[in-house]
Amino acid sequence: MIETTNGRTLKTTRTSLRILELVLEHDGLTLAELDAIVDKPKSSLHGHLATLLECRYLVRDGQTYVASFKLAELGDRARPVELETVATDTVERIAEDTGEEANFTVFEHGRLLLLHGSSNQAVDQEGDAPFRTEYYLHNTAAGKAILAELPRERVDRILDEWGMPREIEATITDRERLYDQLGEIADEGYAIIDEEFAPGLVAVGAPVHADGEIVGGLSIGGPKYRINMTRLHGELAAELLDAVDEMETALDA
Template sequence: MESTVLVKAFGILETLAHEQKAMSLAELTEVLSLNKPTIHRILQDLIGLGYVERVGGGVYVLTHKLRRLSQDEGTARLIEVGEPLLAGLHEATEETTNLGVLRQDKVAYLMVLESPQPLRRVEGPGSLDPFHSTALGRAIVSHLPEERWPRLMKGVRLRKQTANTITDKDALVETLRTAKAQGYADEWEENDVGVMCVAVPVLVDGEPLAAVSLTVPLPRIDRARERELVTRLRETAAAFGGAL
């Protein structure tokens, strides 16, 4: 690449990393103040090199290849082991499939395999969500020692993501206890309106290193299907923990 093209390419990569979401060609054009043909041409090169991926709806996200350049060994190992397992879960369910880890009081998405169905929630790898309103976060935190929960919640604003979000600390503690007892966590329209999420922790020697989840629009889910998805999640998480 010429140096000017290299600068533009890094501008695209830095923008996608900073925004932490999938972005359309029009959005990248607006942020970078470059013309569409130039950005489109560079995106095709970056896709060819494996650093950017075009996903449903014509939006672009960073791939795991780029993220591995700056990831610690443990995170890279999670993605390496998780990729085939999450791919199998994704193929079996055709729902958005996620791998997340706890970063302080937030969940960081390491992998997101988007549902092929038209109605779906899009969340790019690298995105962050509050732990208290997400199934991923609850699945992980519920399997930490309970004496750590108050420290985790201390000073953290349990913000309402939707009208349904649990923000009372006592109610959240009971929700975490329930999640630990049943071995999975769920949330119904607590992080986003119109969708639910169910998650199972990935345990190694009892320690929750991560969690896997499925995000499902409400028209495609009921309690019976949730039980079916939990079974598949348990199988994936058990294989994941065993492989680690």
């Protein structure tokens, strides 16, 4: 997957895209609300909003700018249909077989983007991760497993771009310590996280390939009080690796 480009980039385009991301993140923003978030002249922000409105990426609801249906349509077109079908079937089966949460995330630009997730368990207050659609690699099971397969130079580029923010007490923020773990993960073929992403959450993850390239990561996890390390390294890791083999066979067919 593409990470970066070496070509010239435009600050104006970056600003427009950032505004679009903020509108999506906040489920709509007024000009005044956007002005309080983005350090740009209000006239400049208004120009970006007007352009996004004219190009039909935003619509207005009174004074509030919200994402348009056109944007949703573009998102649907961008979804990899074959990968989504295979991932959805696999994730749903794993969740049913294990009784735990399963997720497939796409690996793109040094981040993981949620394609499909499922859980057959009732909501747990302890051990539940906050719902997100985008993840770092350094503190997620699928992310670490992917990093373990990449050349060190590419890992360095990803960490240089996105950093290693501490999202919870146990999050690893030291590169050398992470590199030590990546060596062990490469030998195992899967990665484990132990409360590195959210309190009480443990998970096992592995990369998924298509035509020899990493396309994403599959993971199984849940609350630590229900999943001990023996089960994580044993039953769940075996279930995960079998599922990865099945996915890769289907994607390469």
